[in-house]
Amino acid sequence: MKSSRKYTLGLIGCGAMGTAIAHGAVITEYLERYQICVYDHHEQRTRDLCRNESFAYMENEKDVASQSHITLIAVQPQALDACLEKLKGTKIECLLTIVAGIPTSYYREKLGQDVPVIRAMPNMALSIGEGATALCMSDNTSADDYDFVFKLFASMGISRTIPESQMSQIISVNGSTPAYFYVFLNSLLKDATSRGIEDESARALLVQTMIGAGKLLQEHQADAIEDLIKEVCTEGGTTIEAVRSFEKNGLDRMVHEADDACIKRAEEIGSRK
Secondary structure, three states: OOOOOOEEEEEEOOOHHHHHHHHHHHHOOOOOHHHEEEEOOOHHHHHHHHHHHOOEEOOOHHHHHHHEEEEEEOOOHHHHHHHHHHHOOOOOOEEEEOOOOOOHHHHHHHHOOOOOEEEEEOOHHHHHOOEEEEEEEOOOOOHHHHHHHHHHHHOOEEEEEOOHHHOOHHHHOOOOHHHHHHHHHHHHHHHHHHOOOOHHHHHHHHHHHHHHHHHHHHHOOOOOHHHHHHHHOOOOOOHHHHHHHHHHOOHHHHHHHHHHHHHHHHHHHHOOO
């Protein structure tokens, strides 16, 4: 990846996810701090991040894009149009975006230039090197730039390339699903404490159980998940009764409806003109 720009990665939008990506790139040693510059319209947020992480402070969006090879847009969907308006007229070498639902063509149309665009759908575990990111790119993106971005996210967990037509659907696979797991875990915790189990003990046991189950899934990737469920469920035992209750009460249907709502919102965001 060759570039005459001063910074390798320029971040526009220093919210939770943008900060997680910049921080994760550093703690995994994929990038050095001096290779990253940042800007957020909340000046104090930008200054705090620069002070804490030693990133370069930029005055505005154009400065970020003009001085960086990869320009990462990590703003809220409702702030995207204003951001792109401010970037008009700036020569952008490669645009990386984590804004949900917005197709690559939208950026080129709004910017008035045939800028290469890479879309990413990551999740917050990037900040601890355990993220999962889905990626796609516009046809004019160079192989070197895409490889760099793919490896950037892979350094913080795992990366997978998917067709752009599936980028809204993938949100319900790895983007929003940490919240799904937290919701389920919180329900288990509330139920445990309602039965008199001490909060700290219940939470510690539940969290470790989730971690352990995830690691077992990693070690048994060739096995069907249904087979792993059967290993825990003994006929005539306790666990199988809980699983049957989930089935009876329509857990699959509830998940499908939740995913529908998530995907519908992504498509609504992406339908802007």
